[in-house]
Amino acid sequence: MADELSTGAVEDGDEFEDEEVDLTTLDDADLRTQMMDDLYDGLAEEIAEGTKILLSRGWDAEKVLGDVLVEGMRIVGIDFRDGILFVPEVLLSANSMKAGMAILRPLLAETGAEPIGTVVIGTVKGDIHDIGKNLVAMMMEGAGFEVVDLGINTDVDEYIEALEKHKPDILGLSALLTTTMPYMKVVIDTLRERGMRDDYIVLVGGAPLNEEFGEAIGADGYCRDAAIAASMATELIAERRNAA
Amino acid sequence: MTRPDQTPAKPRRRRSGGRRGRQAARVSSTEQSVAYLERTLPAVDMLDEAGYAQIETNAEIILEEVGVAFQGFPSALDLWREAGAEVRGEVVHFPKGMCRRIVQANAPQSFIQHARNPAHNVKIGDNSTVFAPNYGSPFVMDLDRGRRYATLEDFRNVVKLTYSLPHLHHSGGTVCEPVDVPVNKRHLDMVYSHIKYSDKGYMGSVTATERAIDSVELSRIAFGGDLQDRTVMTSLINASSPLRWDATMLGAATVYAKANQASILSPFILAGAMSPVTIAALAAQALAEALSGMAYYQLVRPGAPVVFGTFASSMSMATGAPTFGTPEAGQAIYVMAGLARRLGVPFRSGGQFTASKIPDAQAAYESASTLHPTVNAGVNFVLHAAGWLEGGLSLGYEKLIMDADQLGMMGVYAKGIDMSENGQAMDAFRTNPAGQHFLGNDHTLQNFETAFYRSKIADNNSFEQWEEDGRLDAAQRANIRWKQLLADYEAPPLDAAIDAELQDYVGKRKSEMPDALY
Ligand code: B1M
Numbered sequence: 001m002a003d004e005l006s007t008g009a010v011e012d013g014d015e016f017e018d019e020e021v022d023l024t025t026l027d028d029a030d031l032r033t034q035m036m037d038d039l040y041d042g043l044a045e046e047i048a049e050g051t052k053i054l055l056s057r058g059w060d061a062e063k064v065l066g067d068v069l070v071e072g073m074r075i076v077g078i079d080f081r082d083g084i085l086f087v088p089e090v091l092l093s094a095n096s097m098k099a100g101m102a103i104l105r106p107l108l109a110e111t112g113a114e115p116i117g118t119v120v121i122g123t124v125k126g127d128i129h130d131i132g133k134n135l136v137a138m139m140m141e142g143a144g145f146e147v148v149d150l151g152i153n154t155d156v157d158e159y160i161e162a163l164e165k166h167k168p169d170i171l172g173l174s175a176l177l178t179t180t181m182p183y184m185k186v187v188i189d190t191l192r193e194r195g196m197r198d199d200y201i202v203l204v205g206g207a208p209l210n211e212e213f214g215e216a217i218g219a220d221g222y223c224r225d226a227a228i229a230a231s232m233a234t235e236l237i238a239e240r241r242n243a244a
Numbered sequence: 245m246t247r248p249d250q251t252p253a254k255p256r257r258r259r260s261g262g263r264r265g266r267q268a269a270r271v272s273s274t275e276q277s278v279a280y281l282e283r284t285l286p287a288v289d290m291l292d293e294a295g296y297a298q299i300e301t302n303a304e305i306i307l308e309e310v311g312v313a314f315q316g317f318p319s320a321l322d323l324w325r326e327a328g329a330e331v332r333g334e335v336v337h338f339p340k341g342m343c344r345r346i347v348q349a350n351a352p353q354s355f356i357q358h359a360r361n362p363a364h365n366v367k368i369g370d371n372s373t374v375f376a377p378n379y380g381s382p383f384v385m386d387l388d389r390g391r392r393y394a395t396l397e398d399f400r401n402v403v404k405l406t407y408s409l410p411h412l413h414h415s416g417g418t419v420c421e422p423v424d425v426p427v428n429k430r431h432l433d434m435v436y437s438h439i440k441y442s443d444k445g446y447m448g449s450v451t452a453t454e455r456a457i458d459s460v461e462l463s464r465i466a467f468g469g470d471l472q473d474r475t476v477m478t479s480l481i482n483a484s485s486p487l488r489w490d491a492t493m494l495g496a497a498t499v500y501a502k503a504n505q506a507s508i509l510s511p512f513i514l515a516g517a518m519s520p521v522t523i524a525a526l527a528a529q530a531l532a533e534a535l536s537g538m539a540y541y542q543l544v545r546p547g548a549p550v551v552f553g554t555f556a557s558s559m560s561m562a563t564g565a566p567t568f569g570t571p572e573a574g575q576a577i578y579v580m581a582g583l584a585r586r587l588g589v590p591f592r593s594g595g596q597f598t599a600s601k602i603p604d605a606q607a608a609y610e611s612a613s614t615l616h617p618t619v620n621a622g623v624n625f626v627l628h629a630a631g632w633l634e635g636g637l638s639l640g641y642e643k644l645i646m647d648a649d650q651l652g653m654m655g656v657y658a659k660g661i662d663m664s665e666n667g668q669a670m671d672a673f674r675t676n677p678a679g680q681h682f683l684g685n686d687h688t689l690q691n692f693e694t695a696f697y698r699s700k701i702a703d704n705n706s707f708e709q710w711e712e713d714g715r716l717d718a719a720q721r722a723n724i725r726w727k728q729l730l731a732d733y734e735a736p737p738l739d740a741a742i743d744a745e746l747q748d749y750v751g752k753r754k755s756e757m758p759d760a761l762y
Contacts (some may be wrong), residue, residue, distance in 0.1 A: 086561040087516075126451075126492070128484050131517045135564045178382040178393075178421045179430075179451055207637055208382035226564070 039072035042092025044099040061107035094142035121172035122150030124183040129176035139226040175206040185217040277410035280366040281373040284660035287622030290578035302528035311337040312536040316491035343535035350542040355549035361443035369590035376414035378631035386641035394420035407442035411651035417447030420639045426759035431455040432750045443736040448477040453495035478506040483533045485518040501544035509537030510553025553592040554580040568597035569610025574617035581621035594618025595628030603643045603719040645722035649701045
């Protein structure tokens with residue numbers, strides 16, 4: 001440090017200057033690296049552009065998704081866990097992922113490739129706490145899931161309507177009040193009554209819940225935070241697909 | 245007045261009954277109990293006139309341009325339309341100055357909340373400070389049993405302890421959530437427990453309109469007759485920030501306003517998620533929210549007692565977790581208290597907050613970092629003044645005792661400096677030669693017992709003494725104390741006929757509805 005200062009080797013200003021990069025001029029390997037940086041920096045437009053370029057160069061959608069986007073977001077996840085990236089930054093990264101996914105999703109469907117998965121999530125009836133649920137939705141989107149967010153104060157009919165419409169892999173329920181937690185059981189019991197329970201993986205979360213509560217009401221998993229929710233979703237879908 | 249050159253005659257010491265008399269006196273001289281604090285300590289301002297005025301201007305701009313949503317509650321929109329506000333969908337836009345005018349023209353500057361025992365009536369507003377315990381925790385923890393879901397037994401224990409702790413002036417509301425009682429019946433047991441096991445003031449239920457109605461009915465029975473001329477409950481109505489009041493809270497608020505009961509209209513903001521991250525922005529938003537809520541209350545019933553609430557904390561930008569005891573939250577308390585003073589309404593904020601899971605050093609530091617701003621800012625109603633752990637998810641039995649001990653100290657601060665003749669103690673100087681200690685001086689003998697706050701929790705003994713006493717830390721000493729308090733607890737008198745009527749009401753309401761999960 002001292003040396004650098006005395007020799008004046010470090011130029012004034014930002015070491016990582018916001019240089020314009022023409023993505024089309026990069027070869028595939030450099031473009032992939034650049035896109036992973038852009039995901040990290042939360043640059044949605046650049047991710048959309050990069051995705052299109054790779055596709056135009058003959059990459060198939062699955063490869064763009066797996067090699068670039070999912071891998072990039074995996075790194076984002078690690079740095080979030082380690083306290084290097086902050087919530088607003090991860091939100092931007094997740095939005096960039098979403099921008100890429102919007103382009104890839106129809107192509108993936110065409111090729112019949114297995115999608116990462118769809119999640120229907122909402123805060124249960126009587127409850128308006130949604131900060132945690134929004135973080136979960138953000139992390140799920142970051143992991144490449146398509147997320148249908150039903151918002152707050154969601155009653156069982158709204159959940160069921162959304163399940164029938166979107167046919168998701170996962171149903172996520174959030175509750176922050178001991179007065180609304182029991183409603184999660186109402187939702188799960190109703191699914192069972194209608195013979196729909198086994199069609200979905202049901203994940204629950206919210207600060208006043210715990211593992212035992214999740215088990216007691218018949219959920220497939222209790223998630224203590226958003227990162228766990230995303231990883232548990234990925235694992236349980238993989239398990240289920242392997243079993244099928 | 246004695247002249248400076250005169251030595252006052254030494255008052256003769258009187259017989260006190262020797263050892264037996266003194267022992268009896270010391271044991272019975274329990275901590276000084278006051279109904280609430282009357283502050284002489286001047287409130288600290290963190291902003292100058294220009295700063296406050298700017299925030300007030302910003303709040304008016306927010307009220308007019310952005311507006312506040314009154315969600316799922318059409319009757320509120322009707323009231324606002326009639327009052328001359330512009331309603332677009334569910335969002336109400338207020339002409340500049342409208343809410344402020346309504347509040348200032350109608351809301352009382354202070355009010356008395358009556359308690360079952362008039363000695364525990366509290367004044368809320370002006371120069372008063374009222375301490376109430378923790379609110380809303382689904383879990384409780386103590387050193388013996390660890391963390392667990394709270395039960396009705398825990399709820400009753402906390403009410404009993406709060407009744408026994410002289411520095412808690414108010415019994416609070418949902419001191420912890422009795423998770424073992426069906427959701428739609430809990431409020432009956434909670435309100436009944438406050439009435440039965442304490443004679444301090446309490447809060448009503450807010451989680452549904454009919455639960456607020458039940459709270460009013462139970463209070464009518466407890467206090468006898470109409471409550472229109474007496475405020476006996478102060479309940480907690482939280483905004484669903486940013487800039488939104490939801491139907492549940494509006495339903496409860498409307499019930500309480502109509503019954504002339506007090507409510508705390510409380511913006512509840514985790515900055516970052518629910519407001520911009522800066523204090524000036526949070527303050528403008530919270531002022532706008534509180535003004536809109538309090539003005540609504542006045543539209544429902546002009547003159548109904550309201551409290552300007554603010555619960556402000558931040559969110560960890562690294563993880564999303566709520567944080568407590570941070571300097572920014574302390575600043576918010578000062579600024580909001582100043583804004584409430586200028587408006588001329590009672591103010592609720594602060595408490596002893598922490599994110600810690602156990603009564604450890606983090607818990608103590610963070611709590612102190614909230615409590616001192618609370619007292620210095622001149623907060624009138626302090627919810628969560630004792631027992632809070634884990635960002636409100638858990639109530640700690642030991643923490644309750646430790647916090648209550650701190651509240652006793654705050655009583656001393658709030659009183660300010662005693663500048664009476666006795667406070668100046670000039671006679672003590674005149675009667676004590678230079679260089680001689682004051683332990684035998686008359687002034688000392690007359691004042692020593694109450695001169696210094698004596699903590700029931702702190703250990704000031706020698707290392708050896710402490711070791712002989714079992715090397716206990718503060719939490720372990722608090723553990724002994726709450727058990728002792730519960731063992732010594734005696735319920736305050738409650739008229740048998742009233743008790744029977746209360747129980748009938750609870751029984752009747754419970755039998756009218758099947759147990760429900762929501
Ligand atoms: C797959 O699905 C999944 C998976 C994982 C999931 C998941 C779903 N959902 C969550 N997760 C998990 O991942 C998330 C990210 O890591 C995590 O989510 P969390 O939500 O836990 O964490 C968030 C990132 C940050 N945490 C939060 O946002 C919640 C913080 C606390 C302080 C809180 C807040 C902020 C609020 N509150 Co409320 N609030 C409290 C909370 C106390 C606490 N410490 O938790 C609690 C929950 N509230 C309480 C109360 C009493 C209330 N609140 C109320 C209102 C509010 C606000 C509107 C002011 C506000 C919410 C704003 C909003 N837009 O969400 C009222 C109820 C309103 C209603 N009808 O719902 C009111 C009744 C208060 C009143 N008298 O008005 C208490 C619980 C009551 C009880 N016994 O059950 C409470 C413990 C605080 C307290 N001590 O009073 C995980 O739990």
